[in-house]
Amino acid sequence: MAAKRGTDEMRDRVVLGEFGVRNVHTTDFPGNYPGYEDAWDQRRFEETFRVDVIREEEGTLEFDMVGIDAAIANAFRRILLAEVPTMAVEKVFVYNNTSIVQDEILAHRLGLIPIRADPRLFEYRNQVYSKHMTWVPLGNQTDLFPDADFRPVHDDILIALLRPGQEIDVLMHCVKGVGKDHAKFSPVATASYRLLPDITLLQPIEDEAAEMLQKCFSPGVIEIQNIKGKKVAKVANARLDTFSREVFRHEGLKNLVRLARVRNHYIFSVESTGILPPDVLVSEAIKILMGKCQRFLNELDSVPMD
Template identity: 80%
Template sequence: MAAGPEPMDLIRNRVVLKEFGIQNVHTTDFPGNYPGYDDTWNQRRFEENFRVDIVRLEEDTLEFDMVGIDAAIANAFRRILLAEVPTMAVEKAFIYNNTSIVQDEILAHRLGLIPIKADPRLFEYRSTVYSKHMKWVPIGNQADLFGQVDIRPVHDDILIAQLRPGQEIDVMMHCVKGIGKDHAKFSPVATASYRLLPDITLLSPVEGDLAEKLKCCFSPGVIEVQTVNGRKFATVANSRLDTCSREIFRHDDLKNLVRLGRVRDHYIFSVESTGILLPEVLVSEALKVLMTKCRRFLNELDAVQMD
């Protein structure tokens, strides 16, 4: 039985992978991309459709789905995680003695890339300094001030240099607060990425040996073969696991039986922390940065309207 026409909502919400190209490549909700469809932005509709689902949370890794947003917002959130959530890192290295085979410049570079486990929310950014800001601060007071804070490298086994007998390294380091767009050493994530949720649709029943062949075309767990009354049928078990490799298009007897696509507004985020802050804290801080940007933009619009 032939399938009827699909609803416009479903058509516009899928990026379809073809054998030699992509159909419906729009990744934005900008009005006018779909003639005859009312795709103007609506706050009520956005609030009804938007959601965040936590999929996996480990010590340094968080995987979550952000559904119902535009690609520009998803990418802005990723860029903020990479470059605008602050951390602490070594800024200056005063090398008093270094008799190792590692040059001073390389040593300083390595020290700068060691993640420092210090909550950046407890520190302030460097600001412009005037003579009125000069004051004497006893070194010994720092032990009382930060006595309850465990400031140290995230990992104890990061190799900086190998010393031969008689060699030594004597360095004093100053750490400052910064963000990744100033220098990569301040980036709080080892990786922050997203991908669209895969969508796999069987256009007609796939049975027998063809079902087993179909299963082999996808990543493990995507397609399952069930036996009903002695007959084998292929079913889509978990399209989320698919890597969209297009292996299916190499087989003439299968490529017209399956539609490969991705849900255009369903983003699967993966955030891996360097260990400075928990990944859920990083996501929360990134959201605060994004909200601050939005408020600043709205204030600028209000100022323009008043002029």
């Protein structure tokens, strides 16, 4: 029974060696382990899947997704980067520009300034034909958005340096878009994930070896305890480790430590550009992913059965 528990545990780990990686697969697929059923099971997924919010600060959110496949984790990251819509400057009409910044460069810089305007209040642009040409007064936008405060997210983004007498006079049109069309529409400064680190000391490491081991890892990963007058190394917080593999450079330590990552435990870090809070971005990304799944199911339902 103990051997089986050990086998199951190692199945859930991606083990890092000195020059390679073992158990590298991160996708459930029958046959990876003899005698172990790897096929995806909905009931098991519903029982094991969870989302844990670890840290939420201004503009940054760190959370864990546990019990998912690598393909789903990566799909979620790509949606955050490229499919959650925002508002950005699309057209710049330059009436006067006597600065040293060329009109094209100025327009490019303006397009990359995050705009604090909730994209959920706007519609996407449609393809426009001559039949769509209608007169639309701009004055009613005040009535449409009475509580809106549309403006750049940050007031101190440098656009251009002007000498005395120089002037920039432009009119800008903002539109709704997504990051896969242009990077200026991406709502996140970064959206990344990594597998949860798992560090195991295979035998007690004491005194000078313990101090050397502590220096091999990121601060806070290894702590040294005083036990009966001896300095003994202990794994304090493996989550903080970046897996530099520094420990493998030391002959006396590399066989005493097992470095691994939990195969289905993903640590996400989402940093917003300030247009929307990161928790709202995550919620919108989940809605988009659900919509994709529903469209796929609808396509399957529409396929004629023989």
